[in-house]
Amino acid sequence: MKIILAGGSGQLGQLLARSFEREGEDVVVLTRSPRVASGRAVAWDGKSAGDWAGEIEGSDVVVNLTGRNVNCRYTEANRREMLASRVESARAVGAAIARAALPPRVWLQMSTATIYAHRFDAPNDEMTGLLGGSEPGVPAYWGFSIQIAREWEKAQTDAATPRTRKVALRSAMVMSPDRGGIFDTLLGLVRRGLGGPAGSGEQFVSWMHHRDFLRAVKLLIVRDDIAGPVNLASPNPLPYREFMKALRDVWGIGFGLPATKWMLEIAAFAMRTDTELVLKSRRVVPRRLLEAGFDFEFPDWPEAARDLVAGWRERGSSRPKDPARA
Numbered sequence: 401m402k403i404i405l406a407g408g409s410g411q412l413g414q415l416l417a418r419s420f421e422r423e424g425e426d427v428v429v430l431t432r433s434p435r436v437a438s439g440r441a442v443a444w445d446g447k448s449a450g451d452w453a454g455e456i457e458g459s460d461v462v463v464n465l466t467g468r469n470v471n472c473r474y475t476e477a478n479r480r481e482m483l484a485s486r487v488e489s490a491r492a493v494g495a496a497i498a499r500a501a502l503p504p505r506v507w508l509q510m511s512t513a514t515i516y517a518h519r520f521d522a523p524n525d526e527m528t529g530l531l532g533g534s535e536p537g538v539p540a541y542w543g544f545s546i547q548i549a550r551e552w553e554k555a556q557t558d559a560a561t562p563r564t565r566k567v568a569l570r571s572a573m574v575m576s577p578d579r580g581g582i583f584d585t586l587l588g589l590v591r592r593g594l595g596g597p598a599g600s601g602e603q604f605v606s607w608m609h610h611r612d613f614l615r616a617v618k619l620l621i622v623r624d625d626i627a628g629p630v631n632l633a634s635p636n637p638l639p640y641r642e643f644m645k646a647l648r649d650v651w652g653i654g655f656g657l658p659a660t661k662w663m664l665e666i667a668a669f670a671m672r673t674d675t676e677l678v679l680k681s682r683r684v685v686p687r688r689l690l691e692a693g694f695d696f697e698f699p700d701w702p703e704a705a706r707d708l709v710a711g712w713r714e715r716g717s718s719r720p721k722d723p724a725r726a
Contacts, residue, residue, distance in 0.1 A: 402459040404504070406430040406493055407446065407466030411581050412510075412574060412613070416463065419614050428455050447488035453496040456504065461621050462564075463508045464493045467552075479544055486552040494559025503564050506621055509556040511568040513606050513633055513684040515549035518542070520602060523637065525687035526570070526629050542680065553629065565627050567620050572606035572633035572684055574613045575704065577711030587712060589656075590648050596656030601641030604683035606633040609698035609707070616686075619694055631686045635699050640678070646702045650709045 403420050405413050408429035420427045427440065430452050434441035444452040446466050456462065466489035468482045490509055497503045516524035517532040524530060533546035553568045575583040589595040608616075616632055638646075648656050686694070698704035 401461060402426040402428065404428050404430060404455055404459050404462045406444070406462065406464040406489060407510075408463075409433050409441070410465060411576065411578055413463075413465050415574075415576060415578075415610055415614060416465075416617065428459075430455070444492075446485060447492055449492065449495065453499070456493075456496040457500045458502045459504045461506055461508070462493060462497065462504045463510075463617070464489060465510045466490075467510065483548050483551065486548060487555045490552060490555035491559070494556060494561060497561045497564050498559060503561060505563075505624075506565045506567065507556070507561065508567050508569055508617065508620060509553070511553050511570045511629065512545075512549050513570050513572040513631060513682055514545050514680070515553070515570060516682065516684055518603075518680050519683060520604065520681055523683045523685040524631075525685050526631055527687060529684070538680070565624065567627055568629045569617070569620075570629050570631045570633075570684070571613070572608050572631075572637075572682065574608050574610055574632075575708055576610035577708050577715055579715070583708055584712070586644070586647060587651065587709065590644070590651050590653060593653065593655065594657050594659070595644045595648050595653075596658035597641045597644070598659045598678045599640075601644075601658070602639050603679055603681035604637045605640050605643040606637040606682040606684040607643075607701065607704070608633050609704045612696050612698055615697070616689055616694060619689070619692065623692060626688065626692060630688045631684050632689070633684045633686050634701070634704070635685055635690060635696060636701065637683050637685065638701055643701060647705050647709075650702070650705045 403425050405417055405427060407413060408417055409431040413429065417427050417429055429441045430444040431441055432443070432446065434443050442452045442455055444450055466485060468485040493507065497507060515531055517530040517535045518538050519530065519535065531546065533543045556566055556568060573582045577583065586595070612634070613632060620626055620630060644656055648654070698707065
């Protein structure tokens with residue numbers, strides 16, 4: 401198959417590119433940074449037509465992962481960029497597919513599990529889940545994340561691509577042992593003795609092991625009967641307090657300093673990020689994947705954390721030594 405990965409130079413794109421290449425697929429990565437991408441890289445700006453659009457012609461699969469990193473301060477400029485990078489790239493991909501004489505048979509568009517409401521009482525699935533934006537008791541600016549998610553998905557839905565099946569990937573946090581990702585960040589807190597409860601610690605964490613993420617994407621490519629929103633998350637989200645305790649247990653540290661809301665606000669300001677990423681309760685379950693017969697390799701966090709920590713340690717020990725420190 402010829403697989404187009406738009407925005408494929410990021411962590412998820414590189415996970416997919418490496419996996420598809422190992423299986424012998426023809427992978428084309430559309431990226432602003434061709435020199436850092438795995439696979440055959442083609443330059444694009446993520447918003448306008450260009451030579452890259454010719455790669456869509458005759459391809460089998462398009463996966464659009466483009467979007468500015470949300471791990472930043474929610475300034476007005478950053479929020480505009482977060483929204484524009486997602487919506488403009490989805491519109492550009494949709495336009496290229498619409499113009500193709502031989503369009504791809506499926507377009508997987510990245511979305512986010514953050515589209516669902518902040519809640520503790522029940523899990524959100526694709527059929528009965530509550531979309532966020534109007535829930536009481538949360539900061540008003542959290543609604544911007546919901547706006548981004550809604551407009552992101554709408555850009556795909558509105559695209560005139562009748563010969564191409566469309567799937568919106570409402571993804572939770574994908575955990576991989578790669579350096580620089582969300583798991584590396586969380587493990588860093590644990591290693592420094594800071595991996596205790598954040599806020600109340602009762603907010604739910606939805607997550608997915610990277611191997612299950614890859615397998616789920618491949619299932620959605622071949623299942624012609626699945627279209628629309630699909631939650632990519634483990635079937636067993638858990639409160640942040642329990643999530644971090646399990647990670648501490650695997651690492652072998654018995655304590656983790658808690659962080660109150662005001663402490664998190666100071667830390668978020670210093671780290672140029674936002675507390676919503678930690679404090680919002682994302683209780684998301686993958687109803688459609690389970691109904692499709694998907695068998696999770698890592699349905700539970702303690703086992704996933706054990707595997708990820710082992711992978712993190714293995715990758716650290718395999719890095720070349722700095723001659724200056726040898």
